[in-house]
Amino acid sequence: MLSILKDFLLNLFFILIPIFIVPIWIEEKNIPKHIKRHLLTVCFALVIILCMTIPVDADREFISDLRQIPLWLGSLYKGAATSMFLCLVTIGYRSLFGGTGFFVTVIISLFIMVIGIALEKKFLALSSKHRVLLATALCTFSGILSIVLAQTFHRIPLSSDISLAYLSVQPICMLITCSLKEMIYKNIALRKRIIRAEKMEAVSHLAASISHEIRNPLTAARGFMQLLEQHHLSPEKRKQYVRIAIEELDRAEAIITDYLTFAKPAPESIEKLNVKTEIERVIDLLRPLANMNSVEVKTTLAPFTIIGEREKFRQCLLNIMKNAIEAMPNGGVLQIYVSIEKQHVLIRITDTGIGMTKEQIERLGEPYFTTKGIKGTGLGMMVVYRIIESMNGTIHIKSEIHKGTEVSIYLPLSSNLHDLTNEEKKLFMAL
Structure with a gap:
């Protein structure tokens, strides 16, 4: 039994790698959205292949592993195209091993694909907690269906260690994986909102500051311009007032130039x-x-x-x-x-x-x-x-x-x- 649990944990490790590493790496590298979608799809496909390559238990007919978890995750979270691609990868790679268990894989993969396509928009509209519960329930049902089909085609008794471990471990692993996925994406979304709020605060502060800084020299320049309307001013005083007004306007221009240089996102011609x-x-x-x-x-x-x-x-x-x-x-x-x-x-x-x-x-x-x-x-x-x-x-x-x-x-x-x-x-x- 301990050996079986060890193999399940290894499969779980394969599943958690893209859940933890890929989203963080994508966020840090600022990967474009279309590449991000394809990258996660490829990662789920590789996980499915790894789970079948290093299964919990394998005989000539039936292979026990946790491939259904990445298949469910890709189908529910990434949409119809990802669901069909992962279904083809699962069926195609499983066909290399042969045996009557291949028919079980085909039926389960198609079942997951159909459910994933049917729930494509409804699933993501649910709250985080409801998504976790629904994904776990669906994974539990597909696990039970797999055991029933395996007994039908391969005559595996439901009381065997593999069957009992599979029925209990797979839903638990799905619950853990889905919860971690929701938590990571929630933290990423929260961090983006915080960064956006900080940027808006900085822009608001900068806008308020620059309006204040420009108003001072413009007010001074306006005042000296008004003084020039006085007819009794001597020529020396008029020259002095004009010089001061020009200096204040130059100061305002310098502030605007520095602000525009800071606001420019990148060099224009390198x-x-x-x-x-x-x-x-x-x-x-x-x-x-x-x-x-x-x-x-x-x-x-x-x-x-x-x-x-x-x-x-x-x-x-x-x-x-x-x-x-x-x-x-x-x-x-x-x-x-x-x-x-x-x-x-x-x-x-x-x-x-x-x-x-x-x-x-x-x-x-x-x-x-x-x-x-x-x-x-x-x-x-x-x-x-x-x-x-x-x-x-x-x-x-x-x-x-x-x-x-x-x-x-x-x-x-x-x-x-x-x-x-x-x-x-x-x-x-x-x-």
């Missing part, structure tokens, strides 16, 4: 980018700001190539370097270093500025969090994180108060080592 060339271009743009803040820029660059959108990558570098320069109001050194680590291009940007606390580092990338006070929009680093993520890269930040900040960006190298230019190969071997 291409191969030379890291050295792009960094030098950004440094040229920031050179006046660096000179104004008495910041010395030092570089150690290498012409490695990455894949990305040129404008977005430049904006990412611009935001980081601009933050570094503004963190050194009394002067300092900005160092940019490019290397390669484990097939990833490393861009390290280091400053000798005011630094940040651990709490500030943890909050970097949050909407509207800034260390610049009223001068910052709080969207720059959020944009940086979004761009690096879209390029399949990672960003690491280290900082100490009054000692400076180090930003390390890791981006996938666009070529294999064999495809690198001679200059890149020399640099790679030297690193």
Whole structure:
């Protein structure tokens, strides 16, 4: 009896593998819906084959196993097409073994297929608890029918150990399997709802924040525009008010630009980018700001190539370097270093500025969090994180108060080592 139960447990193990592993793997890999359906169908077919290949008991005529459970699961949960496919797999594979038990398999498989097609929509409309109970009841009935047919064709006595174990173990296994399946899918659905709710909350928060942030400069610009209507204003005052209004409008435009960059789901036109060339271009743009803040820029660059959108990558570098320069109001050194680590291009940007606390580092990338006070929009680093993520890269930040900040960006190298230019190969071997 213990040997029989051990074989039943092995069959149950085969059945539980797709129930546990496949849904989780599909969710993590974000598999398309049509592939997901076919994948689960193929898994149920393989389980049926495994159950018949390693049965609980087999003689020349009759094979005892738990193949009915995956057959019921596929028929009830996946619809008519899956039911017919699994029925054909069951009958086809069982025909290889021969014996009068083959006729029992044909009758039971067709019975399950017909019931599965008849209950295709009604079954999924039931509650989770009722689905489990109905599936268990149907599996119990098909098990009893199998034993009755086996006795009719093969003269197996109902009091045998195999028959008693089969009649008791199969419904229990079906109950366990169906309950676990419902629990897993319920947890997956709950997690999707939570993620969707979090996204909606983030969008609502972002929308409220951006409307607040844009309203402030627009209100200021409107106020100064109204002041220009006063006839007694001197030309100097008019120029001052116009300049302030333009600055406030530029601030609103910067907020909108950063928001749109963050909201853009993916790069528009990706291409191969030379890291050295792009960094030098950004440094040229920031050179006046660096000179104004008495910041010395030092570089150690290498012409490695990455894949990305040129404008977005430049904006990412611009935001980081601009933050570094503004963190050194009394002067300092900005160092940019490019290397390669484990097939990833490393861009390290280091400053000798005011630094940040651990709490500030943890909050970097949050909407509207800034260390610049009223001068910052709080969207720059959020944009940086979004761009690096879209390029399949990672960003690491280290900082100490009054000692400076180090930003390390890791981006996938666009070529294999064999495809690198001679200059890149020399640099790679030297690193």
